[in-house]
Amino acid sequence: MSLNEMSLFDVVKKQLRLKFLSHHSIWLSLVGIQLFGILISAVATSSGSSSSGNIYTTSHVYSSTFLQIMTYIWIVGTSVYLALESSNRIDYTFVTTRLSQFISNVIFLIFIAAIGAFTAYFASSLIPLVQRLFVNGIILNTSFTFVEHIMNITGTFGYILLFASTTYLVVVLFQFNRFIPLGFLVLYSLANVLLAKIGADSLIIPLYNFYEGESSLSLFLLKAFGLSTILLASAWFVNRSKEVRY
Amino acid sequence: MIECKNVLKKYRRHTALEDFHCSIQENTITGVIGRNGAGKSTFMKLVAGYLKKSQGEVVVMGENPFTSLKVSANTIMIDDNMSLPISLTLGELLQSFALFYPNWNDSLANELMAYFKLSPKMYVQNLSKGMRSTFHAIIGFAARCPLTIYDEPTTGMDSAVRKDFYRALLKDYLAFPRTILLSSHHLEEIENLLEDVLIIHNQKAFMHLSISELKESVVAVKGSKVEVDRFVSMHEKLDYNETIPGTVMAVVKVSQYVHRENFPQLTFINLTANEAFIYLTDSQEGGIDRVFERNELV
Numbered sequence: 001m002s003l004n005e006m007s008l009f010d011v012v013k014k015q016l017r018l019k020f021l022s023h024h025s026i027w028l029s030l031v032g033i034q035l036f037g038i039l040i041s042a043v044a045t046s047s048g049s050s051s052s053g054n055i056y057t058t059s060h061v062y063s064s065t066f067l068q069i070m071t072y073i074w075i076v077g078t079s080v081y082l083a084l085e086s087s088n089r090i091d092y093t094f095v096t097t098r099l100s101q102f103i104s105n106v107i108f109l110i111f112i113a114a115i116g117a118f119t120a121y122f123a124s125s126l127i128p129l130v131q132r133l134f135v136n137g138i139i140l141n142t143s144f145t146f147v148e149h150i151m152n153i154t155g156t157f158g159y160i161l162l163f164a165s166t167t168y169l170v171v172v173l174f175q176f177n178r179f180i181p182l183g184f185l186v187l188y189s190l191a192n193v194l195l196a197k198i199g200a201d202s203l204i205i206p207l208y209n210f211y212e213g214e215s216s217l218s219l220f221l222l223k224a225f226g227l228s229t230i231l232l233a234s235a236w237f238v239n240r241s242k243e244v245r246y
Numbered sequence: 247m248i249e250c251k252n253v254l255k256k257y258r259r260h261t262a263l264e265d266f267h268c269s270i271q272e273n274t275i276t277g278v279i280g281r282n283g284a285g286k287s288t289f290m291k292l293v294a295g296y297l298k299k300s301q302g303e304v305v306v307m308g309e310n311p312f313t314s315l316k317v318s319a320n321t322i323m324i325d326d327n328m329s330l331p332i333s334l335t336l337g338e339l340l341q342s343f344a345l346f347y348p349n350w351n352d353s354l355a356n357e358l359m360a361y362f363k364l365s366p367k368m369y370v371q372n373l374s375k376g377m378r379s380t381f382h383a384i385i386g387f388a389a390r391c392p393l394t395i396y397d398e399p400t401t402g403m404d405s406a407v408r409k410d411f412y413r414a415l416l417k418d419y420l421a422f423p424r425t426i427l428l429s430s431h432h433l434e435e436i437e438n439l440l441e442d443v444l445i446i447h448n449q450k451a452f453m454h455l456s457i458s459e460l461k462e463s464v465v466a467v468k469g470s471k472v473e474v475d476r477f478v479s480m481h482e483k484l485d486y487n488e489t490i491p492g493t494v495m496a497v498v499k500v501s502q503y504v505h506r507e508n509f510p511q512l513t514f515i516n517l518t519a520n521e522a523f524i525y526l527t528d529s530q531e532g533g534i535d536r537v538f539e540r541n542e543l544v
Contacts, residue, residue, distance in 0.1 A: 002392070003307060003316065003320050003392055004320055004348050004349070005316070006315060006316075006319040008315060011346075014345050017345065018342050018345070021331075021338065021342065022333050022334050022342075023331075024333045086329070089329040090329045093330055094342065094346045095346045095347070096318055097295075097314065097315050098313050099313070100315065240313075241298065241312075241313070243296065243297050244291075
């Protein structure tokens with residue numbers, strides 16, 4: 001029997017197809033978690049009332065922050081699932097190598113991060129609709145231009161991608177040696193305690209400012225992609241010569 | 247197809263294979279036989295590219311199988327630990343395998359599914375152990391991979407299904423010859439299928455020979471103590487029992503063909519390949535009986 005030749009591109013393509021087919025639960029959980037986010041976001045984050053003569057006005061402010069947080073939680077859970085060896089073992093039942101598996105996982109993560117960003121953003125536009133159903137009053141929406149919409153979605157995507165790649169690396173490290181992430185956590189906590197003693201900011205503050213304080217979308221994306229690439233490349237470095245099953 | 251030279255495989259402190267040598271030719275069915283913990287599964291996983299050798303050389307299809315795309319694309323390993331996506335039905339799983347394996351035979355898979363009464367709408371997690379093994383076996387047949395590895399494929403199957411499996415394996419092999427590695431605890435059931443046997447014992451490739459050579463390499467003789475002792479002294483003794491005073495039955499490993507006509511006072515007993523394997527790999531002369539005999543003496 002002659003041997004079959006298969007290119008890396010072919011295998012990655014097939015693995016991606018299998019991942020899209022077999023990971024129903026990822027899409028279902030996304031829908032569930034965003035519906036929950038919409039319902040919770042329907043509760044006002046702040047309220048105020050005022051009166052002028054015989055006119056009384058009450059205002060409620062609604063925000064999609066909770067919906068976004070739920071989407072971040074979803075991507076963390078999904079990344080844990082994708083990075084777990086038990087999920088990766090499925091790939092090895094079919095044709096795969098560590099490289100093809102890694103590439104297909106990264107492409108899949110980027111794709112679901114994009115889906116998560118789109119759906120989170122569009123789901124937030126459902127919040128005023130929910131209000132229309134249950135609230136009598138005038139609803140004022142923040143209006144964005146098309147470019148602003150794109151910028152909002154892209155920004156959300158950058159954050160989701162950062163959450164995804166960080167989680168992926170943490171899970172890979174944990175599976176490689178469970179003491180490594182714990183060691184990082186201990187070091188981080190100790191450093192924060194020391195910084196607090198000398199009156200300096202926590203380590204997370206400069207990192208937070210580095211991203212949250214960035215006003216240029218292209219620079220923010222560059223930073224998000226840059227860090228994600230470093231995190232995922234580290235995951236590849238740890239996993240590349242790992243055995244499949246004992 | 248497979249070349250192993252001086253292979254060492256260690257799991258931390260435990261040695262699974264050491265000083266392991268073997269050469270498996272293309273288009274042969276080789277039985278990988280050994281006691282529990284001998285290193286059969288480790289050998290098969292090394293060949294499939296799932297494990298990394300600690301030392302030595304493993305070459306499959308001309309490449310190191312670990313992380314080799316060529317080896318992965320031309321190999322399928324069937325065992326009871328196959329991880330399958332539980333969200334897909336059996337039918338969808340078969341379609342997924344068809345996507346990856348270019349030689350996949352869809353009609354054979356469907357016919358076998360129908361024969362073994364496996365509905366394509368069922369889910370793998372709802373199958374019994376035997377049915378799951380049957381489904382795995384169907385994947386192995388239909389994939390028609392140049393290197394097909396079955397590690398204990400009949401686990402949980404009842405005897406009728408096992409019989410069907412072996413028959414199907416032989417028919418499929420005759421129709422599409424390929425390299426097949428088959429490990430099983432039931433050597434007596436598969437000996438008629440096998441061309442070669444690779445016996446793994448004490449983490450080493452103990453013997454690699456044809457089934458007929460295996461049968462001929464172990465001889466059981468019965469006769470008077472004097473005659474049996476004279477015969478045993480010329481060979482490697484594997485078992486020795488004085489069944490009744492003055493009459494002895496012995497099993498020996500012979501290095502060359504025994505001309506039975508030269509020993510007219512001895513009765514030669516033909517052993518099956520399985521019996522030969524058990525005697526060859528028995529860790530202690532006298533087997534389990536000896537343990538109880540010793541215990542009774544205390």
